[in-house]
Amino acid sequence: MSKGSRSPPFDWEGLLDGLARFYHTGDWRRPYLRDHAEDPFQVLIGTILSQRTRDEATDVASARLFARFPDPVALADAPPKEVLALIRPVGFYRTKTRAIRACARALVEEFGGKVPRSLEELRRLPWVGAKTANCVLVFGFGIPAVPVDTHVHRIANRLGVVSTRTPEETEQRLREVLDPRFWIPLNPLLVQHGQNLCRPRGPKCDICPVRALCATGRALSEGRPPPRADDRPRPRRAARGARREARPGPPRRAARRARRSAGPPRSRTRARPARHRRAGSR
Ligand code: SF4
Structure with missing residues (x-):
């Protein structure tokens, strides 16, 4: 087993098998890239489009875009206004129009219109960060890599296999503790788990x-605090209501009513401030 793992070692095989079996049946959400892992160019551009965007919107925008501009040469020369209109369903579509056109131009000018197959070369492309480059390797080429997005980062910390503050640290740590034969299935399964059961809140x-x-x-089933403070169960509405009822003293509205019924009867007309009285008496 890899260095840095605990004793007994974490059962990665059990984790991935358990998730694969569970999500094999049922009407669960599926990660965008799981159904679009064929063409490295489309994985590259689709991953840029998918950032901070719902999968459904990425699906619509990428289908429209690739039907019109299916390869780097076509997209590099595409009129910006047309690209912008096609990808309008995704978030930050103006910025992403610039990003994907710049990326396509770099593919044409530096890599002969082909998507490179190494992490270093992919990271040289404009607007391509670690997650996108790793996604292209895994989903576009089937090359083992560790794409870490917010789902993978969050769940790896909840599982207790890493204790990290950023996705970059998580990627680094997973590369150390995770056997490379598990690198390819890790991302799609954890992303699907994060979209369905292991959600942020x-x-x-x-x-x-x-x-x-x-x-x-x-930890939660044994009544202990979870490793991440953020994962403490949040009070439900009913529980909040119960706590309010348990507060010492009557609720505010009841207290007001009690004060009124105890005090002298209130006049129906309020005493006006002196300034207004003067104005009204003219
Ligand atoms: S935090 Fe809960 S939902 Fe997420 S992996 Fe652990 S047990 Fe499953």
């Missing part, structure tokens, strides 16, 4: 298929 640990392997799931 209120993970559904009670129905999670890998709860027994998860530090957060085990």
